[in-house]
Amino acid sequence: MERIVIISDEPEIRNQLTDRVRRILGDGLQIRQQTGRDASSQCKDADLVFIHTRMSRASSLEVARRMKKANPAALLIFFSENQEDVDFILGSDFDSFLWLRDPVDRLPAMLQTFEARFAANLEHFVRIKRRNRRQLLPKSSILYVERDYRKIIFHMDDGELISIYSTLDEVLQELDDSWLRIHNSYVVQEAAIRELHRDFLKLKDGSLIPVSRTYAAQAKQRIIPAAKA
Template identity: 30%
Template sequence: MLSFAVISQDTDIINYIQFYLESECANQMIPLYVFPNFYCFLTEANFRKINVLIIDTDLECWKENTVRIYKDFPYMNIIFVGSNLEVGYKVYDIRHFAFIYKKELIPYFPDALSRLRSELKIKDKNTIRISWKNVVYVLYEQDIIYFERDKRKTMVHMMDGTEYTTYKHIDEFEKTVSDDFMRIHFSYLVNLQYVKEYHRNHLFLSDDSFVPISRKYEKGVKEYFEK
Protein backbone atom coordinates (compact mmCIF):
# COMPACT_ATOMS: atom_id res chain seq x y z
CA MET A 1 0.00 0.00 0.00
CA LEU A 2 1.23 3.48 -0.83
CA SER A 3 1.96 5.93 1.95
CA PHE A 4 1.80 9.67 1.17
CA ALA A 5 3.40 12.84 2.47
CA VAL A 6 2.94 16.49 1.52
CA ILE A 7 5.40 19.31 2.04
CA SER A 8 3.26 22.44 1.77
CA GLN A 9 1.59 25.25 3.69
CA ASP A 10 -1.24 25.51 1.17
CA THR A 11 -4.33 24.26 3.02
CA ASP A 12 -6.34 23.95 -0.21
CA ILE A 13 -3.79 21.51 -1.62
CA ILE A 14 -3.51 19.55 1.61
CA ASN A 15 -7.29 19.33 2.10
CA TYR A 16 -7.91 18.19 -1.47
CA ILE A 17 -5.29 15.43 -1.34
CA GLN A 18 -6.65 14.26 2.01
CA PHE A 19 -10.20 14.28 0.66
CA TYR A 20 -9.23 12.42 -2.50
CA LEU A 21 -7.34 9.68 -0.67
CA GLU A 22 -10.16 9.20 1.83
CA SER A 23 -12.85 9.06 -0.87
CA GLU A 24 -10.85 6.81 -3.20
CA CYS A 25 -10.04 4.23 -0.56
CA ALA A 26 -12.92 4.39 1.86
CA ASN A 27 -12.35 0.80 3.00
CA GLN A 28 -8.73 1.22 4.07
CA MET A 29 -6.61 3.74 5.91
CA ILE A 30 -4.08 5.50 3.68
CA PRO A 31 -1.50 7.44 5.68
CA LEU A 32 -0.97 11.09 4.70
CA TYR A 33 1.77 12.89 6.57
CA VAL A 34 1.79 16.69 6.31
CA PHE A 35 4.97 18.71 6.77
CA PRO A 36 4.91 22.54 6.67
CA ASN A 37 8.52 22.79 5.51
CA PHE A 38 11.51 20.76 4.36
CA TYR A 39 13.22 20.88 7.73
CA CYS A 40 10.32 19.07 9.40
CA PHE A 41 10.27 16.44 6.68
CA LEU A 42 14.01 15.76 6.81
CA THR A 43 13.87 15.60 10.62
CA GLU A 44 10.91 13.24 10.90
CA ALA A 45 10.71 11.26 7.64
CA ASN A 46 13.08 8.54 8.84
CA PHE A 47 10.39 7.48 11.30
CA ARG A 48 7.75 7.06 8.59
CA LYS A 49 7.54 4.67 5.67
CA ILE A 50 6.75 7.15 2.90
CA ASN A 51 6.93 6.24 -0.78
CA VAL A 52 4.99 9.07 -2.46
CA LEU A 53 5.97 12.67 -1.70
CA ILE A 54 4.08 15.73 -2.99
CA ILE A 55 6.26 18.85 -2.94
CA ASP A 56 4.96 22.41 -3.23
CA THR A 57 7.30 24.33 -5.54
CA ASP A 58 5.99 27.60 -4.09
CA LEU A 59 8.15 26.93 -1.03
CA GLU A 60 11.57 28.56 -0.85
CA CYS A 61 14.58 26.49 -1.93
CA TRP A 62 12.35 23.64 -3.11
CA LYS A 63 14.84 22.56 -5.75
CA GLU A 64 17.87 22.38 -3.44
CA ASN A 65 15.86 20.57 -0.78
CA THR A 66 14.48 18.05 -3.27
CA VAL A 67 18.03 17.17 -4.28
CA ARG A 68 18.83 16.59 -0.62
CA ILE A 69 15.72 14.44 -0.18
CA TYR A 70 16.80 12.20 -3.05
CA LYS A 71 20.19 11.75 -1.41
CA ASP A 72 18.54 10.52 1.80
CA PHE A 73 15.56 8.77 0.18
CA PRO A 74 16.55 7.69 -3.34
CA TYR A 75 13.53 5.41 -3.67
CA MET A 76 11.05 8.29 -3.22
CA ASN A 77 8.38 8.93 -5.88
CA ILE A 78 7.96 12.70 -6.12
CA ILE A 79 5.05 14.69 -7.53
CA PHE A 80 5.54 18.45 -7.76
CA VAL A 81 2.65 20.92 -7.49
CA GLY A 82 3.01 24.65 -8.01
CA SER A 83 1.21 27.86 -8.89
CA ASN A 84 4.03 29.38 -10.94
CA LEU A 85 4.39 27.86 -14.39
CA GLU A 86 7.52 29.91 -15.00
CA VAL A 87 9.45 27.74 -12.54
CA GLY A 88 7.81 24.58 -13.82
CA TYR A 89 10.61 23.89 -16.29
CA LYS A 90 13.10 23.68 -13.41
CA VAL A 91 11.55 20.43 -12.21
CA TYR A 92 13.05 18.71 -15.25
CA ASP A 93 16.50 19.16 -13.75
CA ILE A 94 15.42 16.71 -11.04
CA ARG A 95 14.06 13.18 -11.27
CA HIS A 96 10.32 13.25 -10.57
CA PHE A 97 7.12 11.54 -11.60
CA ALA A 98 4.87 14.51 -12.43
CA PHE A 99 4.42 18.26 -12.18
CA ILE A 100 0.85 19.53 -11.68
CA TYR A 101 -0.25 23.15 -11.92
CA LYS A 102 -2.19 23.94 -8.73
CA LYS A 103 -5.22 25.27 -10.57
CA GLU A 104 -5.49 21.93 -12.40
CA LEU A 105 -4.84 19.67 -9.42
CA ILE A 106 -8.38 18.29 -9.25
CA PRO A 107 -8.48 16.86 -12.81
CA TYR A 108 -4.81 15.85 -13.03
CA PHE A 109 -3.91 14.45 -9.59
CA PRO A 110 -6.05 11.29 -9.94
CA ASP A 111 -4.52 10.60 -13.35
CA ALA A 112 -0.98 11.06 -12.06
CA LEU A 113 -1.68 8.74 -9.16
CA SER A 114 -3.15 6.10 -11.45
CA ARG A 115 -0.10 6.20 -13.72
CA LEU A 116 2.24 6.02 -10.75
CA ARG A 117 0.47 2.95 -9.38
CA SER A 118 0.67 1.27 -12.78
CA GLU A 119 4.39 1.97 -12.98
CA LEU A 120 5.00 0.64 -9.48
CA LYS A 121 3.09 -2.55 -10.30
CA ILE A 122 5.49 -3.15 -13.17
CA LYS A 123 8.44 -2.63 -10.84
CA ASP A 124 6.89 -4.98 -8.30
CA LYS A 125 7.04 -7.81 -10.84
CA ASN A 126 10.83 -7.78 -10.53
CA THR A 127 11.40 -10.21 -7.69
CA ILE A 128 14.06 -12.64 -6.57
CA ARG A 129 13.71 -15.83 -4.58
CA ILE A 130 16.19 -16.94 -1.97
CA SER A 131 16.15 -19.94 0.33
CA TRP A 132 17.64 -20.32 3.77
CA LYS A 133 17.09 -23.14 6.26
CA ASN A 134 14.20 -24.62 4.25
CA VAL A 135 12.39 -21.27 3.99
CA VAL A 136 11.89 -19.52 0.63
CA TYR A 137 11.71 -15.72 0.61
CA VAL A 138 10.37 -13.62 -2.27
CA LEU A 139 11.99 -10.18 -2.31
CA TYR A 140 11.22 -7.14 -4.44
CA GLU A 141 14.28 -5.88 -6.28
CA GLN A 142 13.34 -2.27 -5.61
CA ASP A 143 13.64 -2.93 -1.86
CA ILE A 144 17.17 -4.35 -2.10
CA ILE A 145 20.04 -1.94 -1.42
CA TYR A 146 22.90 -4.33 -2.16
CA PHE A 147 24.15 -7.92 -2.22
CA GLU A 148 27.27 -8.82 -0.26
CA ARG A 149 29.32 -12.00 -0.64
CA ASP A 150 31.07 -13.34 2.48
CA LYS A 151 32.92 -16.61 1.93
CA ARG A 152 30.24 -19.16 0.93
CA LYS A 153 27.25 -16.98 1.80
CA THR A 154 25.51 -14.03 0.16
CA MET A 155 23.80 -11.42 2.31
CA VAL A 156 20.92 -9.40 0.85
CA HIS A 157 20.60 -5.99 2.52
CA MET A 158 17.10 -4.50 2.38
CA MET A 159 15.77 -0.95 2.49
CA ASP A 160 14.04 -1.52 5.85
CA GLY A 161 17.23 -2.79 7.49
CA THR A 162 16.40 -6.49 7.17
CA GLU A 163 19.21 -8.80 6.08
CA TYR A 164 18.66 -12.16 4.36
CA THR A 165 21.28 -14.87 3.92
CA THR A 166 21.58 -17.52 1.21
CA TYR A 167 24.16 -19.89 -0.23
CA LYS A 168 23.29 -18.74 -3.76
CA HIS A 169 26.34 -17.11 -5.32
CA ILE A 170 26.31 -13.38 -6.01
CA ASP A 171 27.21 -14.14 -9.66
CA GLU A 172 23.82 -15.83 -10.09
CA PHE A 173 22.00 -12.76 -8.80
CA GLU A 174 23.97 -10.53 -11.15
CA LYS A 175 22.69 -12.55 -14.13
CA THR A 176 19.02 -12.15 -13.21
CA VAL A 177 18.51 -8.73 -11.59
CA SER A 178 17.52 -5.62 -13.55
CA ASP A 179 19.81 -2.92 -14.94
CA ASP A 180 19.30 -0.95 -11.72
CA PHE A 181 22.05 -3.13 -10.24
CA MET A 182 25.78 -2.83 -10.89
CA ARG A 183 28.66 -5.07 -9.86
CA ILE A 184 31.32 -2.90 -8.25
CA HIS A 185 33.43 -5.54 -6.51
CA PHE A 186 33.85 -9.32 -6.38
CA SER A 187 31.80 -9.23 -3.17
CA TYR A 188 29.31 -6.43 -3.91
CA LEU A 189 26.35 -5.96 -6.26
CA VAL A 190 24.65 -2.59 -5.67
CA ASN A 191 21.24 -1.12 -6.47
CA LEU A 192 22.15 2.21 -8.10
CA GLN A 193 18.89 3.79 -6.90
CA TYR A 194 20.29 3.79 -3.37
CA VAL A 195 23.64 5.43 -4.06
CA LYS A 196 24.00 8.71 -2.14
CA GLU A 197 27.60 9.53 -3.06
CA TYR A 198 30.15 8.26 -5.54
CA HIS A 199 33.86 8.27 -4.74
CA ARG A 200 36.71 6.80 -6.74
CA ASN A 201 37.18 3.78 -4.51
CA HIS A 202 33.83 3.42 -2.75
CA LEU A 203 30.10 4.23 -2.78
CA PHE A 204 28.12 5.71 0.10
CA LEU A 205 24.63 4.18 0.21
CA SER A 206 21.31 5.34 1.64
CA ASP A 207 21.61 3.06 4.68
CA ASP A 208 24.92 4.79 5.50
CA SER A 209 26.96 1.82 4.28
CA PHE A 210 30.30 2.30 2.55
CA VAL A 211 30.93 -0.35 -0.11
CA PRO A 212 34.30 -0.65 -1.87
CA ILE A 213 34.91 -0.40 -5.61
CA SER A 214 37.61 -2.80 -6.78
CA ARG A 215 40.10 -2.03 -9.54
CA LYS A 216 38.44 -4.55 -11.83
CA TYR A 217 35.17 -2.57 -11.83
CA GLU A 218 36.55 0.93 -11.24
CA LYS A 219 36.45 2.04 -14.88
CA GLY A 220 32.85 0.94 -15.49
CA VAL A 221 31.59 2.53 -12.28
CA LYS A 222 33.40 5.78 -13.06
CA GLU A 223 31.94 5.91 -16.57
CA TYR A 224 28.43 5.41 -15.18
CA PHE A 225 28.61 8.17 -12.56
CA GLU A 226 30.58 10.67 -14.61
CA LYS A 227 28.70 10.33 -17.89
Protein backbone atom coordinates (compact mmCIF):
# COMPACT_ATOMS: atom_id res chain seq x y z
CA MET A 1 0.00 0.00 0.00
CA GLU A 2 1.26 3.46 -0.92
CA ARG A 3 -1.67 5.86 -0.49
CA ILE A 4 -3.73 6.23 2.68
CA VAL A 5 -6.50 8.73 3.47
CA ILE A 6 -7.52 9.53 7.05
CA ILE A 7 -10.94 11.17 7.38
CA SER A 8 -12.04 12.96 10.53
CA ASP A 9 -13.40 16.39 11.45
CA GLU A 10 -11.01 16.53 14.42
CA PRO A 11 -7.42 17.59 13.52
CA GLU A 12 -5.91 16.13 16.70
CA ILE A 13 -7.33 12.68 15.99
CA ARG A 14 -6.20 12.86 12.34
CA ASN A 15 -2.68 13.79 13.40
CA GLN A 16 -2.43 11.08 16.05
CA LEU A 17 -3.59 8.35 13.70
CA THR A 18 -1.30 9.63 10.94
CA ASP A 19 1.69 9.40 13.29
CA ARG A 20 0.75 5.84 14.32
CA VAL A 21 0.38 4.65 10.73
CA ARG A 22 3.61 6.30 9.62
CA ARG A 23 5.57 4.71 12.48
CA ILE A 24 4.33 1.29 11.35
CA LEU A 25 4.60 1.62 7.56
CA GLY A 26 7.46 4.10 7.19
CA ASP A 27 8.07 7.61 5.88
CA GLY A 28 7.75 6.70 2.20
CA LEU A 29 3.99 6.45 2.60
CA GLN A 30 1.63 9.07 1.16
CA ILE A 31 -0.96 9.98 3.80
CA ARG A 32 -3.67 12.57 3.14
CA GLN A 33 -5.88 14.01 5.86
CA GLN A 34 -9.42 15.07 5.02
CA THR A 35 -12.58 16.24 6.72
CA GLY A 36 -15.83 14.45 6.04
CA ARG A 37 -17.10 17.16 3.70
CA ASP A 38 -14.22 17.01 1.19
CA ALA A 39 -13.26 13.37 1.52
CA SER A 40 -14.99 11.52 -1.32
CA SER A 41 -13.14 13.23 -4.15
CA GLN A 42 -9.79 12.54 -2.48
CA CYS A 43 -10.28 8.78 -2.09
CA LYS A 44 -10.34 7.76 -5.75
CA ASP A 45 -6.69 6.71 -5.80
CA ALA A 46 -6.37 5.58 -2.16
CA ASP A 47 -5.30 2.07 -1.19
CA LEU A 48 -6.62 2.29 2.37
CA VAL A 49 -9.12 4.72 3.93
CA PHE A 50 -9.71 5.36 7.63
CA ILE A 51 -13.09 6.96 8.43
CA HIS A 52 -14.00 8.37 11.84
CA THR A 53 -17.45 7.15 12.86
CA ARG A 54 -18.35 10.44 14.55
CA MET A 55 -18.17 13.48 12.29
CA SER A 56 -20.07 16.72 12.73
CA ARG A 57 -20.22 17.89 9.11
CA ALA A 58 -20.83 14.62 7.25
CA SER A 59 -22.28 11.15 7.73
CA SER A 60 -19.49 8.60 8.03
CA LEU A 61 -21.71 5.95 6.44
CA GLU A 62 -22.48 8.21 3.47
CA VAL A 63 -18.78 9.06 3.05
CA ALA A 64 -17.96 5.35 3.10
CA ARG A 65 -20.66 4.58 0.53
CA ARG A 66 -19.39 7.26 -1.87
CA MET A 67 -15.81 6.16 -1.36
CA LYS A 68 -16.57 2.51 -2.13
CA LYS A 69 -18.45 3.52 -5.26
CA ALA A 70 -15.63 5.75 -6.50
CA ASN A 71 -12.84 3.35 -5.53
CA PRO A 72 -13.99 -0.26 -5.02
CA ALA A 73 -10.39 -1.50 -4.73
CA ALA A 74 -9.66 0.48 -1.57
CA LEU A 75 -9.89 -1.13 1.84
CA LEU A 76 -11.91 0.69 4.51
CA ILE A 77 -11.38 0.90 8.27
CA PHE A 78 -13.85 2.69 10.49
CA PHE A 79 -12.27 4.03 13.69
CA SER A 80 -13.66 5.49 16.90
CA GLU A 81 -12.85 6.29 20.54
CA ASN A 82 -15.96 4.30 21.48
CA GLN A 83 -16.07 0.54 21.05
CA GLU A 84 -19.87 0.68 20.99
CA ASP A 85 -19.74 2.45 17.61
CA VAL A 86 -19.14 -0.90 15.94
CA ASP A 87 -22.89 -1.47 16.27
CA PHE A 88 -23.49 1.75 14.31
CA ILE A 89 -21.58 0.53 11.24
CA LEU A 90 -22.88 -3.04 11.13
CA GLY A 91 -24.49 -3.78 7.78
CA SER A 92 -22.32 -1.26 5.93
CA ASP A 93 -19.48 -2.13 3.56
CA PHE A 94 -16.23 -1.99 5.52
CA ASP A 95 -13.17 -4.17 6.14
CA SER A 96 -12.34 -3.60 9.80
CA PHE A 97 -12.95 -1.49 12.90
CA LEU A 98 -10.22 0.20 14.97
CA TRP A 99 -10.96 1.10 18.58
CA LEU A 100 -8.62 3.99 19.39
CA ARG A 101 -8.64 3.28 23.16
CA ASP A 102 -7.98 -0.43 22.85
CA PRO A 103 -5.38 -1.39 25.51
CA VAL A 104 -3.87 -3.76 22.95
CA ASP A 105 -2.35 -2.07 19.87
CA ARG A 106 -3.94 -4.05 17.06
CA LEU A 107 -3.02 -1.60 14.30
CA PRO A 108 0.35 -3.16 13.26
CA ALA A 109 -1.19 -6.61 12.67
CA MET A 110 -4.20 -5.02 10.97
CA LEU A 111 -2.03 -3.07 8.52
CA GLN A 112 0.13 -6.11 7.78
CA THR A 113 -2.98 -8.15 6.95
CA PHE A 114 -4.39 -5.36 4.80
CA GLU A 115 -1.17 -4.97 2.81
CA ALA A 116 -1.41 -8.63 1.76
CA ARG A 117 -5.15 -8.33 1.08
CA PHE A 118 -4.71 -5.22 -1.07
CA ALA A 119 -1.97 -6.89 -3.13
CA ALA A 120 -4.32 -9.82 -3.78
CA ASN A 121 -7.15 -7.43 -4.70
CA LEU A 122 -5.08 -5.83 -7.45
CA GLU A 123 -5.44 -8.96 -9.58
CA HIS A 124 -9.11 -8.06 -10.06
CA PHE A 125 -8.47 -4.53 -11.32
CA VAL A 126 -6.90 -2.76 -14.29
CA ARG A 127 -4.54 0.03 -13.22
CA ILE A 128 -4.80 3.20 -15.30
CA LYS A 129 -3.67 6.81 -14.96
CA ARG A 130 -6.39 9.36 -15.58
CA ARG A 131 -6.11 13.13 -15.11
CA ASN A 132 -2.71 12.60 -13.48
CA ARG A 133 -4.24 10.31 -10.88
CA ARG A 134 -4.12 6.54 -10.61
CA GLN A 135 -7.44 4.72 -10.88
CA LEU A 136 -8.35 1.05 -10.57
CA LEU A 137 -11.09 -0.34 -12.81
CA PRO A 138 -12.81 -3.60 -11.80
CA LYS A 139 -12.13 -6.12 -14.57
CA SER A 140 -15.55 -7.69 -14.10
CA SER A 141 -17.22 -4.34 -14.93
CA ILE A 142 -15.40 -3.85 -18.25
CA LEU A 143 -17.34 -5.20 -21.25
CA TYR A 144 -14.72 -4.42 -23.85
CA VAL A 145 -11.72 -2.24 -24.59
CA GLU A 146 -11.47 -0.18 -27.76
CA ARG A 147 -8.49 1.54 -29.34
CA ASP A 148 -9.31 4.86 -31.01
CA TYR A 149 -6.12 6.29 -32.51
CA ARG A 150 -3.94 7.21 -29.49
CA LYS A 151 -6.77 6.69 -27.00
CA ILE A 152 -7.94 3.59 -25.19
CA ILE A 153 -11.64 3.50 -24.28
CA PHE A 154 -12.95 1.19 -21.56
CA HIS A 155 -16.64 0.40 -22.09
CA MET A 156 -18.10 -0.32 -18.64
CA ASP A 157 -21.20 -2.41 -17.94
CA ASP A 158 -23.05 0.63 -16.53
CA GLY A 159 -22.61 2.52 -19.81
CA GLU A 160 -19.71 4.71 -18.64
CA LEU A 161 -16.87 5.32 -21.10
CA ILE A 162 -13.42 5.84 -19.59
CA SER A 163 -10.73 7.19 -21.94
CA ILE A 164 -6.97 7.27 -21.40
CA TYR A 165 -3.89 7.76 -23.55
CA SER A 166 -2.21 4.36 -23.79
CA THR A 167 -1.77 1.41 -26.13
CA LEU A 168 -3.79 -1.77 -26.41
CA ASP A 169 -0.64 -3.83 -25.78
CA GLU A 170 -0.14 -2.08 -22.43
CA VAL A 171 -3.75 -2.78 -21.45
CA LEU A 172 -3.41 -6.45 -22.44
CA GLN A 173 -0.61 -6.82 -19.91
CA GLU A 174 -3.16 -5.99 -17.19
CA LEU A 175 -5.76 -8.52 -18.40
CA ASP A 176 -5.95 -12.29 -17.95
CA ASP A 177 -7.02 -15.27 -20.07
CA SER A 178 -10.71 -14.44 -19.70
CA TRP A 179 -10.23 -11.70 -22.30
CA LEU A 180 -10.21 -12.24 -26.03
CA ARG A 181 -8.61 -10.09 -28.70
CA ILE A 182 -10.88 -10.11 -31.75
CA HIS A 183 -9.53 -7.16 -33.72
CA ASN A 184 -6.49 -4.87 -33.84
CA SER A 185 -8.65 -2.31 -32.04
CA TYR A 186 -10.84 -4.45 -29.75
CA VAL A 187 -10.45 -6.74 -26.74
CA VAL A 188 -13.61 -8.30 -25.27
CA GLN A 189 -14.41 -9.91 -21.95
CA GLU A 190 -15.40 -13.45 -22.90
CA ALA A 191 -18.22 -13.57 -20.35
CA ALA A 192 -19.82 -10.53 -22.02
CA ILE A 193 -20.24 -12.30 -25.39
CA ARG A 194 -23.77 -13.43 -26.27
CA GLU A 195 -23.59 -14.22 -30.00
CA LEU A 196 -20.82 -14.97 -32.49
CA HIS A 197 -21.47 -14.08 -36.12
CA ARG A 198 -19.22 -14.36 -39.15
CA ASP A 199 -17.63 -10.94 -38.80
CA PHE A 200 -18.94 -9.48 -35.54
CA LEU A 201 -19.84 -10.28 -31.94
CA LYS A 202 -22.97 -9.28 -30.06
CA LEU A 203 -22.41 -8.53 -26.37
CA LYS A 204 -24.84 -8.79 -23.46
CA ASP A 205 -25.50 -5.04 -23.57
CA GLY A 206 -26.39 -5.20 -27.29
CA SER A 207 -23.07 -3.80 -28.54
CA LEU A 208 -21.87 -5.12 -31.92
CA ILE A 209 -18.09 -5.52 -32.10
CA PRO A 210 -16.25 -6.29 -35.36
CA VAL A 211 -14.16 -9.46 -35.65
CA SER A 212 -11.24 -9.23 -38.06
CA ARG A 213 -10.09 -12.15 -40.23
CA THR A 214 -6.80 -12.26 -38.35
CA TYR A 215 -8.54 -13.15 -35.08
CA ALA A 216 -11.69 -14.92 -36.36
CA ALA A 217 -10.38 -18.49 -36.13
CA GLN A 218 -9.04 -17.99 -32.61
CA ALA A 219 -12.32 -16.40 -31.53
CA LYS A 220 -14.37 -19.34 -32.82
CA GLN A 221 -12.12 -21.87 -31.08
CA ARG A 222 -12.57 -20.08 -27.78
CA ILE A 223 -16.24 -19.07 -27.98
CA ILE A 224 -17.99 -22.02 -29.62
CA PRO A 225 -16.69 -24.74 -27.22
CA ALA A 226 -17.59 -22.50 -24.27
CA ALA A 227 -21.12 -22.03 -25.62
CA LYS A 228 -21.62 -25.78 -26.08
CA ALA A 229 -20.41 -26.46 -22.55
